[in-house]
Each structure stands twice: as C-alpha cells, then as structure tokens.
Amino acid sequence: MTALDRCLNVYDLRAAAKRRLPKGVFEFVDRGSEDGIAVANNRNAFERIKLRHRALVDVSGRSMATTLFGKPVSMPMAIAPTGAAGLCWHEGELELAKAAAKAKIPFTLATGAMTSMEKIAQEAGPGVGGRLWFQLYVWNRREFSYQLIERANRAGFEALIVTVDTIVPPNREYNTHNGFLLPFTPNMRFTLDIMRHPVWFTNVLMKYFTTIGMPRNENYPDEYRRMSRNDPTTAEMTRQDSLSWEDIRIFRDKWPGILMIKGINRPDDAVKAMEYGVDGIVVSNHGGRNMDSVVASIDVLPDIAEAVGDRGTVILDSGVRRGSDIAKALALGAKAVLTGRATLYGTAVGGEAGAFKAISLIRNELDKTMAYTGCRSVDEVTADIFFGGRQGNRLRDMVMDTV
Amino acid sequence: MARLDRCLNIYDLRAAARRRLPKGVFEFVDRATEDHLAVSNNRAAFERIKLRHRALVDVSKRSVATTLFGKPASLPMAIAPTGAAGLCWHEGELELAKAAAKAKIPLTLSTASMTSMEKIAKAAGPGVGGRLWFQLYVWKQRELSHQLIERANRNGFEALIVTVDSPVSPNREYNTHNGFGLPFNPTVRFTFDMMRHPAWVTGVLMKYFTSIGFPRHENYPEEYRKSVLSGVGARDAMRADSLAWDDIAKFRDIWPGILMLKGVNRPDDAVKALGYGVDGIVVSNHGGRNMDSAAASLDVLPEIAEAVGDRATVILDSGVRRGSDIVKALALGAKAVLTGRSTLYGTAVGGEAGALKAINILKNEADKTMAYTGCRSVDEITTDIFFGARDGNRLRDRVMDSV
DSSP: OOTTTTOOSHHHHHHHHHHHSOHHHHHHHHOOSTTSHHHHHHHHHHHHOEEOOOOSOOOTTOOOOEEETTEEESSSEEEOOOSOHHHHSTTHHHHHHHHHHHHTOOEEEOTTOSSOHHHHHHHHSGGGTOOEEEEEOOOSSHHHHHHHHHHHHHTTOOEEEEEOSOSSOOOOHHHHHHTOOSSOOOOHHHHHHHHTOHHHIIIIIHHHHTTTSSOOOTTSOHHHHHSOTTOHHHHHHTOOTTOOHHHHHHHHHHOOSEEEEEEEOOHHHHHHHHHTTOSEEEEOOGGGTSOTTOOOHHHHHHHHHHHHTTSSEEEEESOOOSHHHHHHHHHTTOSEEEESHHHHHHHHHHHHHHHHHHHHHHHHHHHHHHHHTTOSSGGGOSGGGEEOGGGOOHHHHHHHTTO | OOGGGGOOSHHHHHHHHHHHSOHHHHHHHHOOSTTOHHHHHHHHHHHHOEEOOOOSOOOTTOOOOEEETTEEESSSEEEOOOSOHHHHSTTHHHHHHHHHHHHTOOEEEOTTOSSOHHHHHHHHSGGGTOOEEEEEOOOSSHHHHHHHHHHHHHTTOOEEEEEOSOSSOOOOHHHHHTTOOSSOOOOHHHHHHHHTOHHHIIIIIHHHHTTTSSOOOTTSOHHHHGGGTTOTTHHHHTOOTTOOHHHHHHHHHHOOSEEEEEEEOOHHHHHHHHHTTOOEEEEOOGGGTSOTTBOOHHHHHHHHHHHHTTSSEEEEESOOOSHHHHHHHHHTTOSEEEESHHHHHHHHHHHHHHHHHHHHHHHHHHHHHHHHTTOSSGGGOSGGGEEOGGGOOHHHHHHHTTO
16 A cells, blocks of 8 residues: 555645655645735635535436536646645656646646646647646746747647736745745755655655756746846846736737636726636635735635626635535635645645545545535535525524524 | 443543544544534534523423324433444444333434344334334335335334435545444454454454354345445445435335434425425434534524424434533424434443443433423423523623624
8 A cells, every 4th residue: 555545635645745745845835924824714714614415316427527718627626836846746747737637627837837838738738638727927027928928828828827916925934944945045954854855855856956957947938047046137027016907908918818817806806807808817815825814715705706707717726625625616606726735745745646646535525525415517516505604593593693 | 330330421431432442443433524524513513502590490390201203202312323333332233222222212223233123123122112213325226225124114113214414425534544444344454453452352343253253234135244344246236326305205105104314404405305294304414424514413403493393303413412412402493312422432331231321321411401491391491591692782792792
C-alpha cells in the first residue's frame, strides 16, 4: 500500500504533503497571510452551511457532468492557478495538467508557473483532450503582459484569467520566517530545511539541477529573465497597483478567447465586469492568501451570482476541500469551483497520480452529497437542499436563538 | 464494585466501551463520517436549548410513561437499529432486545444485525412482553427485501422501518484507516487491534467461533449470508440508490403492520409520506453518519412535526445522550426518540445489564428534567418549558446581544 493509497480525503493528502515537503514549501502552499483568519473563515463558511437529506428520489442515474463555457466537463470543477506546483513535484504543473486532462476538467496555468506553457499545451492540451486556461498577473510593463497572452493564444489556451485581487504583495510573514522566498534566494534556514527532506531534495530539486538548473518562471518574458533580481527596475516592473478597468478593455480587445476576472468580491464589480464584455468571473479571496480580513468567498457568492444572473459564468474559488463544498457553491449560484491547495497536496504526494487522486476524492464526495440531497444532475442542485435557520418556524426560532 | 456500577451516565459507558472494544469496532460505533461536523452538531443543537425551572408544582406522581402506536411504553423511547451490537457483545442484539423488553420499550432489529430475527422474536418478542420493530435497507433486487419483511411479519415484528437516508454508502474514512470494515475483511491492522483487546477476543469473537463460526448477517437472504466475509458479490445487489416512493407504495401494500420511514429531514417529504399511508416518521440524520453537512435532526424536527400534526407519529433520532434530550425533543413535537450509540455503549460494557443500565440512566434523567420543569406527564411537556431569547425582554436583549 503506497502513501497515496492510504489517503482517503484531502486532509490525508495534506498530512502526507506536510511530511514530504520542506517546511518552507509546505507552508507557502498551505498557509494564508498574517493571522490566518481568512483561510480559516473560508472553511468555517462552508462548514456552517447545513443540508437536508431528500428521501426516496431514485438517484441511480445521477451525473455530475456539466458544461463550462459551452464545452463539456466531467464535473463542475477546474484547477486553480498556483505558482508552487513545480516545487511540490518535479514539473508539478505538467503532472497536475495531465491529471486534469485525464479527469476531463480544465487546468489553469499560472503566470508564475515553472513549466512553460508550450510544454503544458503539448502534453496536456487540446491535442490530448485537455482544456487549458491561462492566469495573468498584469505588470507595470504592460507590453510584457501583452506578449504573454499572445503566446498563450498561440499555444492553444482557450481562456484568459486576469487576477485582480493582488495589487500589492501580501504579508506572508511565514515565508520570511522560513527563509523561503520566491524567486529563490539562498539562505541558511531554508538550506537546513531542505536537508531535512532528502527525498524531496533528490526527486524535485536535483531533477531540476540536472536538467534546466534552478527552477525558473518559465513563462516570464526573456527580457525579464535576463534582468538582475537586484535591479530596482525589476521590482518596479512587476508592480500591479496601477491595474484598472481600462486594462480589462484592452485585454478584451486583444484576447479572442474566453475572458475571466479572478478575485471579484463585490456585486458592483461583477456587474461592471459584464459591461466590459467579460465572460466569467471568479469569486475568490485568493484562498485567503492576500487580505486577511477578507470575507469568505462562499459568503459573498450569492449576491454576486444574483447580480450577474445568466450574463456570465460565475465560478467560486477559495476553501474547497470536500465535494460537499461544491454542492453548496452550486446551490448558491456558482457554475463551478476552482481548487488550488486541494489538488496541490495531491500533486505533492504523488505527482499526476496524486493530483488525480485528489480530484477523484472530491468527485466521489460530490457524488454522494448529490445522492443524499436527491439531486440527479447539477441543475437540480439548488437552494432547496439547504437547511436555513431563517426559514421561519415558530418553534425552531424559539430554541435556535437561545445561544 | 463492578465496572458497570461505576458508570453513572452515557459518557461513562462510552469511556468504558472504548477501553473494552478494539479501536476498529469502537470507532465504527462511535464515529460518524468525514469531518464529524454532523455528529457534533447534533449534540450542539441539544445543548444549546435552555429550559426554565417551574416552581411549586406537586410532581410527586409524575410519570414518564406514554403510548406508541396505541400501545404502552414505559418511556418515550425505543432502541434504534444498529448493525454492530453483535460485535459489541456476543449476540449483542439479543442482549439489547432483552433489556428493551425488560424496560418495556420497543427494540428495532437492523437488517444488518448478526442475530437472526427468529432468535430475537423467541427470546425478546411479544411472548415475553417485548415489542419488536424491524429496520429495512432496501436492496436492488427488491424481491429479496420483500422476502425479508415477510419473514419479519411471520416472526411477530409489529413495525417495519424503511431507512431512506442511505442511497449511497458514506465516506467513513476511519474504518479504512483502522482496517475495519463490515462485512469483515481481515487486515493486519485490525488483527493487531484485536490482539490488544484479549478480553473482547475471548468474550465476543471466540464465542462466535466456537458456536456458529464467523459472525454473519443472519437476516440476509441465504445466498448473501455466505459471502459476508468478503462481501464483494453482495455490493451491487445492495445498491440502494434507486429507492423511490413507488417502493413505499409497494411496502404499504405487503406490510400489514405499522410502517415508518427513517431518515426524513424535510417537511415536504414528511407530508408526502402521509399520502403513502405511512404511520410514523423518524426524523434522523443517521446519527450524523451519512451526510456530514446534514442539519441537526433536532433543528429540523419542529417544522416536520408541525407539518405532520396528528396525522402520524413523529420520532426523533440522532444525538440523544441525556434524558433532558428526550424532553427537548418532545417539546419540539416528537412523540418519542430512538437511541443508537447510547444503548450500544451500554451493551458493549455489560451485555443485557449494560443496555438496561443505559436505558435506566436516560429514564432517570428524563424523570428529573420533568420534575424540574414541572411536568407531571409527558403530555405536559410543551414549549412552555423553554427559555427563548426571542421571548422579548428589553433588558435581556441588551445583554444577550453582547455575546
């Protein structure tokens, strides 16, 4: 029985990933920012929502399949962009992308990925049945970003996701404490951390060293990669705090495919996005990794979904660890969810097989939740499955308010 | 002082059961599913409800007795169906049934029990003053289920309880981690577990080995009884996800006695059940063992009880550990409760005597709660005993909102 076989849920995968990865890498994936309030609240918000069993519906023919932007997916889920898959496993993005293609769900490649988009497209793109989305951090030097999306278009990426919730770098204090800095900066603390994880050092880092050298952000423009990290203009160039709606207009002009904005937290922003011709919005607080006081994504979802209606596709991101979370998001108006950490843990434990396992676990849990709530298709997953304390029953109100 | 004498409440029995049983068996009984949100929420829902002392009512002649389906019960309680009593004690179902008969409350035998219904009927049936109910999991091959209930009818079972909250098997990950499964599947891990509990091996397992061999699901049809050890062949036959209202119509046709549905969580389902001629509804989330997002049974009870009115008997199941819980359930519209784990813990500690002890503990606690709240009979238990924050007092609102 392998380590992977013993993992029966995403938390088991997380525990196995924790053992396997250097602390610096694990915490970069696992933690949030500042006091960890947002990341915990994302979970609480899901766990607070209670459902009801539905009796005696024949659910033997049930299906989780749906469509996203008019094309079929095996379940209402896609892989979120994450920057550290390549540190969880050698060429982790590629492993994760292959798992997504096999599971018939879209994969999003991050700007900060360590595998080039061409390689991803070749091995896990439309040629082998994969659906690829590209996530963009917009830099001060806009022409770099334009080059990047043109490259993504050429490589066959069907969608562009512009991240709008990261205008300043967050205070992820643990990274500094751990001596873990991206891009890599040699320091004693992280070196000792690596030395305590020889399997990771051998199977991940050494494999890079013996092939391409130090893992790099393979999708950054050549010009940027040639620049010295210590050059102050480098930091200036990657600043994102001038990003505005005008940029979205330009991206809409330049990008022929599906355009999404990731990091929407307000109905008015969502409505405005529709006016700019955006096809989809991702309701996200960046997995609680940016603003620690942020409200849970699932809590802001219903307002946004109602404001958007059927004018755009609303996707939920942040906090999904169980299949039941997907059912809850769908019932609150999302068309699908993204998973970041959940599938990264799997990647860290078993590469493609581990990522596929994570997807399968969540899939199985969603299937059971649908069966228990009497939903035969994702269209039947509505607010009807909820138990709401506010639905108004005289007796219940009496006792539920005595807390 | 016997071990049983030192147990003064259900939690003491639980602790004693935990010491006595192999971890695999104990956790099968004690734990629930996935992240254990539902099982802890069931308890939280009871504990949140606050009562008020009623002053100066002469309660010296109070009684906890009631009637269930027109026949007397010494306490508004019955034993819930559970599959593992036979692993808590040698022929544990029989011990539990005898205790129920002695306490004058009904016992429900589970489809999955390890003692045959014939044996239960003979030793704890109407002949010795016992009331027997039979719980049914409906199999894909319906004729097998139909045969089973015919057998139950021949054996003098007065009621049939069809479980409707288990269309798919839940994710009870701890069973896999413990190497414990029902049907039994020998694993090294569980073998070591048993070796740490020689008293259990001697007092339970060896007694089976020296009489009938490996414990079997004695109420399964002959062809599946043989395959209990592996269970592989039975898996598909036992699929329950096609169970629907038509089946209830059929059961109502062929079952002459009392018919109940167990696992109803919605008022609309409850009302629908009435249309099918059902006599009783068990509001249950399966002890939190199936859907981890399920609302607390107690929370969904009041609106179901109101929807049903006096057209059928409403019984609450899931989370009862104290006699005060019974009183709260009655005040919210239940006619009685079922206990699963509470009485199993007792069975695990002392067979019939332990089960009877558990029943008496709950009875004593219910009696005292009635005395404190000024209730002389179960009919006097109404919402009048509650303290509700919404009752509206200006001063109180000021302090309760500051929590």
